[in-house]
Amino acid sequence: MALVWKRPLALTLLLALVLPALAACGGATAAPPAATAVPATAVPAATEAPAADEAPAAAEGTALPEVDPAAVSGNIITAGSSTVFPLTQRMAERFNDEGFAGEITIDSIGSGAGFERFCVAGETDIANASRPIDREEIDACGRLSPPRTPIEFRVGTDALAVVVSVENEFLTDISLEDLARVFNGEVRAWSELDPSYPAEPIQLFSPGSDSGTYDYFVEEVLGDDDTRLQASGAQFSENDNVLVQGVEASPYAIGYFGYAYYAENRDRLRALSIEGVVPSQENVDAGAYPLARPLFIYSDATIMREKPQVAAFINFYLSFVNEEIVDVGYFPAPAADLDAAKSAWLAAVGQ
Numbered sequence: 001m002a003l004v005w006k007r008p009l010a011l012t013l014l015l016a017l018v019l020p021a022l023a024a025c026g027g028a029t030a031a032p033p034a035a036t037a038v039p040a041t042a043v044p045a046a047t048e049a050p051a052a053d054e055a056p057a058a059a060e061g062t063a064l065p066e067v068d069p070a071a072v073s074g075n076i077i078t079a080g081s082s083t084v085f086p087l088t089q090r091m092a093e094r095f096n097d098e099g100f101a102g103e104i105t106i107d108s109i110g111s112g113a114g115f116e117r118f119c120v121a122g123e124t125d126i127a128n129a130s131r132p133i134d135r136e137e138i139d140a141c142g143r144l145s146p147p148r149t150p151i152e153f154r155v156g157t158d159a160l161a162v163v164v165s166v167e168n169e170f171l172t173d174i175s176l177e178d179l180a181r182v183f184n185g186e187v188r189a190w191s192e193l194d195p196s197y198p199a200e201p202i203q204l205f206s207p208g209s210d211s212g213t214y215d216y217f218v219e220e221v222l223g224d225d226d227t228r229l230q231a232s233g234a235q236f237s238e239n240d241n242v243l244v245q246g247v248e249a250s251p252y253a254i255g256y257f258g259y260a261y262y263a264e265n266r267d268r269l270r271a272l273s274i275e276g277v278v279p280s281q282e283n284v285d286a287g288a289y290p291l292a293r294p295l296f297i298y299s300d301a302t303i304m305r306e307k308p309q310v311a312a313f314i315n316f317y318l319s320f321v322n323e324e325i326v327d328v329g330y331f332p333a334p335a336a337d338l339d340a341a342k343s344a345w346l347a348a349v350g351q
Helices: 085-097 111-119 135-142 176-183 212-221 240-248 259-264 281-285 301-306 308-328 335-348
Strands: 010-015 075-080 103-108 126-129 150-159 161-165 203-207 235-237 253-257 269-271 292-300
Touching: 075 111, 075 308, 085 103, 085 126, 085 308, 111 126, 111 135, 111 212, 126 308, 135 150, 150 259, 150 281, 150 308, 150 335, 161 240, 161 259, 176 203, 176 212, 203 212, 203 240, 212 253, 235 240, 240 253, 240 259, 240 269, 259 269, 292 301, 292 308, 292 335, 301 308, 301 335, 308 335
Parallel strands: 075 103, 075 126, 203 235, 203 253
Antiparallel strands: 010 103, 126 292, 150 292, 161 253, 161 269
């Protein structure tokens, strides 16, 4: 098996992948969903759980048909969020380790660019996203020939980490209000935020505007207006490792990205508490951490029926993601949301 990663324009994971001849998926002749899908923020119809008399849910949650990775074949193309990238990478590696011999390509290009490849170019099978798909993107999917109806699968939760270098000795906590003042350029030196802080210029590092992480930060911290952030002199990159290196290099730098990249570099970076709350499993579960957000993958029922390998991989992903997600650096999705994703899979393949 060859393994090649591609970050923004240069980080692709090629994994051996074989996809199941899902014998139990006898819905191949079912009509594809309508192109006018409801926005994912309202959960598209195809992602809703079946009626109570149809749902296979048990007391322990919805179960999917067992997948044998060694028994399936075919290629899969997935692209999108740099935040979801390490989780999809881990699930693809495990799929391969358990016998899959095809090829999975995973491009880390940002959620927006991932939706463009899925809904405009129509060249990927799965879109990775750290934000819900929007109406404009859903409409673009519907204009493809054949049209696509995006199906949303919740796979986890991220606590967005606001970080400084371990060499920063003056900042441990920041309010959302002050975080906005820093990233919209209202304060340019740390001493303008607090006279006890050094009179040194603030160096800003941010994901680029194609990133779902950027979209989330702008919405939650900057009031959905990025005008001043774009004029702040921040360094933007779709590559989270570039941001890590930038923040690490200066005690006066500050940046933000998915929690997994902080966890990977906790010996070089320090995560700030926000409003006095640290990013942790307990605080995410309790809803106390103010910058927690859902993580998704998206596909389409027609793709899943015509490419059973795609359906097999998504099945495998949903079935085993909770065994891997904490080690990757994220947090499990609420059980009800993961069950809804599994029910959406069953509906998509006609079960």
